[in-house]
Amino acid sequence: MVSNYWEVSPLTVSSFPARRGKMVRTTNLKIEKTHGFPDSRGQTILTAIINEHFVTGEPVGSKTIAEKFANASGLSSASIRSVMGELEDLGLLEQPHTSAGRIPTDKGYRFYVDNLLGVLSISNDDLHRIGDEFGLKASDLVEAPDRLMERTSQLLSALSNNVGIVVSPSLANDRLQHIEFVNLSDNRILVVLVSNPNIVHNRIIRLKVSFTKEELDRTANYLNAEFSGKTLAEIRAEILRLMHEEKTLFDKLLQTAVILCSQSLEDEESKQGEVYIDGTSNILTKTDFTDLERLRELLSTIGEKSRLLQIVNECIARDPEGTGDVQVMIGSENRTPSLQNCTLISAPYRIGGGSAVGTLSVLGPTRIEYARMISIVSYVARILEKVMSRDVANN
Numbered sequence: 503m504v505s506n507y508w509e510v511s512p513l514t515v516s517s518f519p520a521r522r523g524k525m526v527r528t529t530n531l532k533i534e535k536t537h538g539f540p541d542s543r544g545q546t547i548l549t550a551i552i553n554e555h556f557v558t559g560e561p562v563g564s565k566t567i568a569e570k571f572a573n574a575s576g577l578s579s580a581s582i583r584s585v586m587g588e589l590e591d592l593g594l595l596e597q598p599h600t601s602a603g604r605i606p607t608d609k610g611y612r613f614y615v616d617n618l619l620g621v622l623s624i625s626n627d628d629l630h631r632i633g634d635e636f637g638l639k640a641s642d643l644v645e646a647p648d649r650l651m652e653r654t655s656q657l658l659s660a661l662s663n664n665v666g667i668v669v670s671p672s673l674a675n676d677r678l679q680h681i682e683f684v685n686l687s688d689n690r691i692l693v694v695l696v697s698n699p700n701i702v703h704n705r706i707i708r709l710k711v712s713f714t715k716e717e718l719d720r721t722a723n724y725l726n727a728e729f730s731g732k733t734l735a736e737i738r739a740e741i742l743r744l745m746h747e748e749k750t751l752f753d754k755l756l757q758t759a760v761i762l763c764s765q766s767l768e769d770e771e772s773k774q775g776e777v778y779i780d781g782t783s784n785i786l787t788k789t790d791f792t793d794l795e796r797l798r799e800l801l802s803t804i805g806e807k808s809r810l811l812q813i814v815n816e817c818i819a820r821d822p823e824g825t826g827d828v829q830v831m832i833g834s835e836n837r838t839p840s841l842q843n844c845t846l847i848s849a850p851y852r853i854g855g856g857s858a859v860g861t862l863s864v865l866g867p868t869r870i871e872y873a874r875m876i877s878i879v880s881y882v883a884r885i886l887e888k889v890m891s892r893d894v895a896n897n
Contacts, residue, residue: 514662532850539613540589543577547585548594549618552606553727556869559789563603605714608868611845614829615872624877628661632882636889647701647890652778654862655887661878664866668886669814670775671853671860677733681764683718691718693766697752708766713758721758734804737763774861777807790843790867798841804865811872813838814861817848826850828880833868845870848881862886 540548546820550570551562571577586604589595594610597603606614625867635657651668658666684692689712695703713721729737736858744756781802791797803809814835820829828849834842847870848863864875864882 519805522843526843530837535583540585540592540594543581544585544589544592545618546571547582548589548606548610548614551582551586551589551595551604552611552614555605556871559869560568561598561603561605566603575735607869608835609738611832611868611872612835613877615832619873619876622873622877622880624649624874624881626872626879629881631661632657632878632885636885639834644672648776649776650775650886650889652780653779654882655780658864658878658882659784661777662781662864662866662875663787664784664864664870664875665781667810667814667861667863667865668778669861670778672699672775677731678729680730681766683713683723685713685715685718691762692760695766701776707762709761709765711761713762719764720755721762724755724759725763775811777810779804779810784866788867790869796840796843800844803838803840809838813841814848814863817846817863818861821850826852826883828876828883830876831870841865843867845872847872847875847879851877851883851887851890853887 527885536768547567550567552776554562554566554570555613564579564586567582567586568577568579570581586595587612590597590604591879593607594613595604596607598605635653647670651670655668657668660666660670678695680694680696682694684694686692686706689709691707691709691713691826693705695705697703725737729740741760745760745764782801785791785797785800786802791800803813813836817829817831820831821827831846831848833845836842838847844865845868846863846865848861850859850861862879864870864879866875
């Protein structure tokens with residue numbers, strides 16, 4: 503057992519802040535059965551069942567729990583069976599088969615997450631692994647943000663043995679650093695948009711007219727000179743204004759800029775950022791996903807980045823005040839049917855203290871290490887902020 507930990511601070515009903523310090527609960531820990539919740543004995547047994555079920559993946563019987571509390575007063579096999587029945591009546595446990603033990607329900611996991619986790623901490627092993635991955639001892643290390651986010655998704659996947667997801671900040675909310683146009687075949691043009699801090703966004707547009715390399719370079723130089731440092735919303739508004747000015751009709755450079763930008767920036771304001779996913783194959787190793795049709799639907803959802811973005815955004819939206827807390831969606835709380843056997847743990851990160859906000863997540867079955875994963879997601883989000891903000895300062 504590792505004795506030194508990094509603590510994750512104050513816990514609210516369904517969210518977890520990412521700042522250091524001791525935890526302060528905003529919920530009442532003395533919840534009695536008369537309020538529709540288990541008493542302290544029920545809470546103890548529910549926690550034991552969740553911990554045992556995570557390890558074995560099997561329904562947990564009263565005999566197993568009785569062995570764990572063999573020396574505890576008031577927790578005989580008979581009393582444990584009675585409490586397990588009460589937890590089932592409260593909807594916190596269910597019995598998959600008549601002769602089987604119990605497993606936690608989504609409601610049971612939610613109660614556990616909101617009320618029973620205690621002080622969240624991260625082990626030295628995880629701290630060292632995260633530190634090594636981010637090169638925290640090499641303060642002069644600067645890496646391309648897209649590669650950094652890709653490695654972060656790989657790290658989250660490796661630490662969780664589940665799916666790691668990182669979403670870059672939306673370009674629409676960030677400021678343009680550089681733009682380039684590259685001629686392709688069939689009147690197609692590759693548009694390379696670079697936003698602070700050096701995040702690269704590529705898109706291909708198709709035009710009805712063709713442009714020479716010189717025309718594209720001249721237009722890019724003009725846009726970089728006139729619009730660098732402005733948001734896409736500001737650039738789009740300016741381009742629309744230019745389109746209505748008579749002088750644009752007589753200025754070849756402005757005509758080209760209007761044509762290229764009107765398509766390059768089309769729908770970019772609503773774009774939610776690039777998605778970096780790693781560890782999808784981990785899902786195939788989980789005994790939790792035995793229904794092949796639902797597994798196929800889950801893999802399809804993970805592979806469809808636009809849907810995954812929507813799901814992650816819904817999770818983060820559970821924090822309406824934008825406090826930066828970790829958010830957890832459990833099982834049926836996910837509106838997407840294919841994810842209703844899953845838990846999604848997400849946290850936002852902000853680059854350089856600016857308006858650019860991305861997210862990182864761990865997606866796995868509802869039978870997941872909640873305390874450890876919440877701590878890891880929280881800590882990695884803050885470290886990613888630190889590393890990317892450091893890189894912004896160095897650029």
